[in-house]
Amino acid sequence: AQSVSQHNHHVILSEAASLELGCNYSYGGTVNLFWYVQYPGQHLQLLLKYFSGDPLVKGIKGFEAEFIKSKFSFNLRKPSVQWSDTAEYFCAVNQVGAGSYQLTFGKGTKLSVIP
Amino acid sequence: NAGVTQTPKFRVLKTGQSMTLLCAQDMNHEYMYWYRQDPGMGLRLIHYSVGEGTTAKGEVPDGYNVSRLKKQNFLLGLESAAPSQTSVYFCASSYSRTVNTGELFFGEGSRLTVL
Numbered sequence: 708a709q710s711v712s713q714h715n716h717h718v719i720l721s722e723a724a725s726l727e728l729g730c731n732y733s734y735g736g737t738v739n740l741f742w743y744v745q746y747p748g749q750h751l752q753l754l755l756k757y758f759s760g761d762p763l764v765k766g767i768k769g770f771e772a773e774f775i776k777s778k779f780s781f782n783l784r785k786p787s788v789q790w791s792d793t794a795e796y797f798c799a800v801n802q803v804g805a806g807s808y809q810l811t812f813g814k815g816t817k818l819s820v821i822p
Numbered sequence: 823n824a825g826v827t828q829t830p831k832f833r834v835l836k837t838g839q840s841m842t843l844l845c846a847q848d849m850n851h852e853y854m855y856w857y858r859q860d861p862g863m864g865l866r867l868i869h870y871s872v873g874e875g876t877t878a879k880g881e882v883p884d885g886y887n888v889s890r891l892k893k894q895n896f897l898l899g900l901e902s903a904a905p906s907q908t909s910v911y912f913c914a915s916s917y918s919r920t921v922n923t924g925e926l927f928f929g930e931g932s933r934l935t936v937l
Contacts (some may be wrong), residue, residue: 712894716862734882741925750912750928795865798928809855809880810926 709734711800714812720788721821728816730798737803740781741810742772746794752794757781757822768792793820826849828913835903835936843898843932845913852902853916854896855926856888858909865912871896887919903936910934 713735723774732738741752755766772783779799798813826847835841845854852873857865867880871890885907887899896915900907910933914926 738887739925742826751914751926753925783910809867809870812857812865816863 709800709802709811711721711798711813712813713796713816715816716814716817717817719819719821721814722790726783726785726788726792726818728796728798729780729814730737730783731779732781732798732800732811733779734800734802737780737789737799739803740772740774741799741801742766742770742781742783743797743799743807743812744794745797745815751797788818788820790820792818794818825891826915827903827928828901828932830932832933833929833935835900835934837904837933837936839903840899840901841934842900843905843911843913843917843934845898845929847896847915847927848894849914849915849927850893850913851917851930852893853915853918854890854894855914856886856898856910856916858882859912859931860909868911899933900930903934905936908936928934 710733712731717749740757743751744754745751755764757764757774765771770785774781795815795817799810801810829844855870856868866882869875869888874893874903877888889897910931912931913929916926
């Protein structure tokens, strides 16, 4: 079974600092990759997604992520964080192929941005 | 469009009581899912459905039952609630088999406390 690892449980940054959240997955086949964000008290929302093509994908609110197939990684980045980015971030992977109906989620990384 | 709607949003139960969570989606999605979210555990799949009349077990199905009698609805039942089932429950849906990108659309969550 595939698994998704997020290396940081809790990240604390000051406003304007740069952000990189790590995500690695275990499945060796073709995958779709996602980052979801959950703001305090809210449901999960899609931040960005990768299906194919350019491995550098841009999402909402200035976030981007890079798919590095050789490293099984899909790290999330933002050049300059804001207080409003305080949230929990989840990486998720979907195996492409027959019967692959499920997303497997990482355990999440909580980001706290200090004004 | 309302998207994915969950009811109730909050519920407190005593051990041994039963209850049903209702999820409704208006996007004509084939797939529907129930996840539970616990601190430090991320999202774990309880049960899912790939179409009307079908259900399947996810990662943590014990103590739960589900039904998908109508395409737009997915019910999660707890027959005899236990304190270990205290959690936030999220319903999600996704596209049809012909456009299986794996992207999930989430409801706002249902917070259940079992005393």
